[in-house]
Amino acid sequence: MQHACEGESYLGALTRAVRNVSRRKIRALLIIIALGFSMAIMISIPAGIMASQESYNSMISNMREETSKTTTLIEVSTSSGRGGFSGMPPGTPSGTPPFGFEREEVFINETIVEEIRTIDGVKDIVEFLETSSEETTSETMDTPRGSFTISRPLYTITGVCLNSTFIAEYSILPTNITAGRALQEGDSGVVLMSSNLTDYFEVGVDAEVEINGESFTVVGIYEPTSEGSMETRTVYMNLSDAQTTTGNTGNVSRLDVYAENDSYVEEIAEVIETYSEAYDLGLYVTTYTDRMERYQTMLENAESTLSQTQTVAFQEIVIAIAATSLIVLFTMLYTVRERTKEIGILKAIGFSNWNVMSQFMLEGIVISLMAGVVGVVIGIVGAPFISSLLLPSVNPFSTQQRGFPGQTVNFGTALSQSATATPDLLTVLLAFGVAALLGALGSLYPAWRASRTSPMEALRYE
Amino acid sequence: MSELVLKTEKLDKVYKLGGRQVRALSDVNIQVKKGDFISIMGPSGSGKTTLLNMLGCLDKPTYGKVILDNLDVTKVQEKGLFKIRKYKVGFVFQTFNLMPYLNAIENVELPMDGTKKSKDEKRKRARELLKMVGLSEREEHRPHRLSSGEQQRVAIARALVNNPTIVLADEPTGNLDSKTGHEIIRLLGKLNIDQGTTIVLVTHDSLIASRAGRMLFLNDGKLLAKEKQGTHLLKRELTCTNCGREIQPDDMFCPRCGKKL
Numbered sequence: 001m002q003h004a005c006e007g008e009s010y011l012g013a014l015t016r017a018v019r020n021v022s023r024r025k026i027r028a029l030l031i032i033i034a035l036g037f038s039m040a041i042m043i044s045i046p047a048g049i050m051a052s053q054e055s056y057n058s059m060i061s062n063m064r065e066e067t068s069k070t071t072t073l074i075e076v077s078t079s080s081g082r083g084g085f086s087g088m089p090p091g092t093p094s095g096t097p098p099f100g101f102e103r104e105e106v107f108i109n110e111t112i113v114e115e116i117r118t119i120d121g122v123k124d125i126v127e128f129l130e131t132s133s134e135e136t137t138s139e140t141m142d143t144p145r146g147s148f149t150i151s152r153p154l155y156t157i158t159g160v161c162l163n164s165t166f167i168a169e170y171s172i173l174p175t176n177i178t179a180g181r182a183l184q185e186g187d188s189g190v191v192l193m194s195s196n197l198t199d200y201f202e203v204g205v206d207a208e209v210e211i212n213g214e215s216f217t218v219v220g221i222y223e224p225t226s227e228g229s230m231e232t233r234t235v236y237m238n239l240s241d242a243q244t245t246t247g248n249t250g251n252v253s254r255l256d257v258y259a260e261n262d263s264y265v266e267e268i269a270e271v272i273e274t275y276s277e278a279y280d281l282g283l284y285v286t287t288y289t290d291r292m293e294r295y296q297t298m299l300e301n302a303e304s305t306l307s308q309t310q311t312v313a314f315q316e317i318v319i320a321i322a323a324t325s326l327i328v329l330f331t332m333l334y335t336v337r338e339r340t341k342e343i344g345i346l347k348a349i350g351f352s353n354w355n356v357m358s359q360f361m362l363e364g365i366v367i368s369l370m371a372g373v374v375g376v377v378i379g380i381v382g383a384p385f386i387s388s389l390l391l392p393s394v395n396p397f398s399t400q401q402r403g404f405p406g407q408t409v410n411f412g413t414a415l416s417q418s419a420t421a422t423p424d425l426l427t428v429l430l431a432f433g434v435a436a437l438l439g440a441l442g443s444l445y446p447a448w449r450a451s452r453t454s455p456m457e458a459l460r461y462e
Numbered sequence: 463m464s465e466l467v468l469k470t471e472k473l474d475k476v477y478k479l480g481g482r483q484v485r486a487l488s489d490v491n492i493q494v495k496k497g498d499f500i501s502i503m504g505p506s507g508s509g510k511t512t513l514l515n516m517l518g519c520l521d522k523p524t525y526g527k528v529i530l531d532n533l534d535v536t537k538v539q540e541k542g543l544f545k546i547r548k549y550k551v552g553f554v555f556q557t558f559n560l561m562p563y564l565n566a567i568e569n570v571e572l573p574m575d576g577t578k579k580s581k582d583e584k585r586k587r588a589r590e591l592l593k594m595v596g597l598s599e600r601e602e603h604r605p606h607r608l609s610s611g612e613q614q615r616v617a618i619a620r621a622l623v624n625n626p627t628i629v630l631a632d633e634p635t636g637n638l639d640s641k642t643g644h645e646i647i648r649l650l651g652k653l654n655i656d657q658g659t660t661i662v663l664v665t666h667d668s669l670i671a672s673r674a675g676r677m678l679f680l681n682d683g684k685l686l687a688k689e690k691q692g693t694h695l696l697k698r699e700l701t702c703t704n705c706g707r708e709i710q711p712d713d714m715f716c717p718r719c720g721k722k723l
Contacts, residue, residue: 012571012575013575016561016563017561017608018562019564021563041554121543127490128637342561345555345559345561346572347520347544348518348520348543348555348559349545349546349548349553349572349573349575349620349621350545350547350548350549350573350624351575351576352541352544352576353540353541353544354547355544355575355576370496402675454521455520455547456515456520456521459520459555459559
């Protein structure tokens with residue numbers, strides 16, 4: 001038929017399309033930039049969603065690990081969060097910027113340990129002292145509602161009761177040691193340090209570090225499980241060393257109470273709570289059931305946030321696609337109108353309707369593909385920014401964790417993950433495909449109109 | 463006797479303008495033989511361009527037939543007309559109508575787009591034609607770097623590129639100064655003599671029209687009965703009939719005795 005022998009003509013048509021696009025450079029540039037931004041949105045949003053999803057998955061797995069701790073564990077602490085963040089009280093509206101991370105440290109006197117030990121069914125009590133370092137660090141957080149600078153302790157000093165049975169049975173110390181060794185029973189004057197603190201102290205294994213004015217030897221370095229979290233910057237040491245160096249002699253901040261078996265758990269928790277109320281100690285007691293409940297609620301909230309984010313993302317992508325198509329549509333309509341006479345000439349010298357139509361569609365596709373390149377560049381460079389701007393909740397836990405402060409979920413983890421929202425190859429290829437498709441779709445009607453133009457009318461057009 | 467390549471039968475064209483009917487062409491019968499160089503002359507609004515558009519399959523008559531190469535093109539559907547325009551008709555316009563973003567050789571190649579010719583064949587053919595119109599040196603120049611006369615030469619080369627049955631020229635000298643205009647007419651005449659190209663030219667300029675072999679007159683959409691022999695430049699004697707002095711083909715007066723040629 002008429003197209004059978006026209007294979008080679010497309011090369012000429014493509015050359016003409018490229019020349020036509022580059023004829024009006026400023027206009028082409030503006031259109032390509034406008035289209036490029038739409039494309040960038042199309043690329044960045046899925047990347048943001050993926051980062052969100054990853055962040056969500058990692059949180060879920062962290063929580064699952066946390067929750068699945070032995071069913072006989074009863075956590076007793078002095079603050080609502082185990083880590084002791086009480087700057088943001090439970091139930092704070094989710095819209096409030098995350099200002100405060102100041103610790104309001106409350107401790108329990110060690111004498112309570114003996115009281116608890118007398119409760120029926122208590123097997124072991126592991127004491128911890130978690131306090132903030134004196135050194136602080138400032139971090140600037142960019143959120144859709146503006147930029148906030150927060151000041152937080154540089155690291156956590158964790159004193160652990162170095163009992164070999166406890167170390168073996170309850171995994172109270174980090175296990176992924178990358179250099180040196182872990183702490184062991186009888187250690188004193190030594191620390192186990194997270195790898196992300198070695199730069200700050202500028203030390204390695206066997207070096208001396210000064211903590212709160214006292215000198216310690218680094219015996220080991222461990223790799224934190226979730227990078228970027230403030231909690232992961234920790235120095236572990238003997239409990240008594242920690243008490244001395246932080247001026248908390250006789251104090252602990254957390255107790256892990258282990259029951260003989262599950263049947264004792266609720267009873268023990270109840271006795272501790274009663275005790276806490278009677279002496280106004282303000283203790284927070286968390287059992288397996290509590291942890292499970294919180295976990296479920298968090299899971300539901302996280303899922304709902306993620307699904308809301310996905311809905312917003314979907315809407316934004318639809319808008320970006322519509323904007324792209326409309327830009328191509330109007331550009332090509334204008335181009336067709338502007339080049340009416342040219343259409344007349346092409347028809348007069350024997351171009352078929354199909355030839356004319358494909359010429360204009362090709363131009364639409366060329367513009368869109370050029371915009372695709374710009375979009376990919378903007379997308380790759382600006383994906384974290386665009387997704388954080390357009391997806392207010394890239395981090396699905398940013399609000400939930402404040403509502404459920406008993407959890408060890410970390411704001412910083414999700415934040416750092418969302419900041420790495422970079423598009424993958426598939427998204428980029430897909431974006432090019434979508435660009436070409438939108439170019440074709442957007443120019444379909446203008447090209448069809450061009451092809452239907454009467455050559456005689458078109459030749460008369462000035 | 464030469465073969466008939468183009469014939470119109472009782473050609474009528476009626477336009478509707480603001481509710482009233484305007485008859486642009488009325489009962490036009492023309493016969494064009496292979497190798498003819500015909501000019502159609504008439505004042506503005508006489509229907510010259512309308513007639514040329516019918517002959518070139520750019521427009522359809524209200525009544526009547528246009529028979530091109532034994533094919534009644536008025537019965538061909540719009541979808542099939544592009545082939546006729548591509549292979550059987552070559553257009554030369556008053557305003558040249560070259561593509562500004564293509565250079566001379568690419569402009570000439572344009573009508574070959576979609577033909578079976580290879581890229582090299584197309585280039586060779588376009589070169590051949592540019593040489594024929596005397597623009598070998600201007601192949602790579604885009605229209606804005608060519609003079610009006612050169613642009614029209616490129617347009618003529620483009621019209622000839624697919625070896626059309628007929629070349630239709632709509633006021634081809636209308637945008638040119640008289641010297642360049644005469645050069646263009648001379649070129650068309652030369653093509654007619656050397657290549658046997660059949661040419662139909664419309665113009666309102668009687669001098670230009672007179673350079674064709676046959677002159678037809680159109681007035682108010684009607685072809686006048688009178689028909690004149692033109693002084694086809696290259697066919698006429700190249701000596702003055704009065705004093706016998708040798709003259710140039712485009713001389714209008716004898717340089718010696720001043721006789722109008």
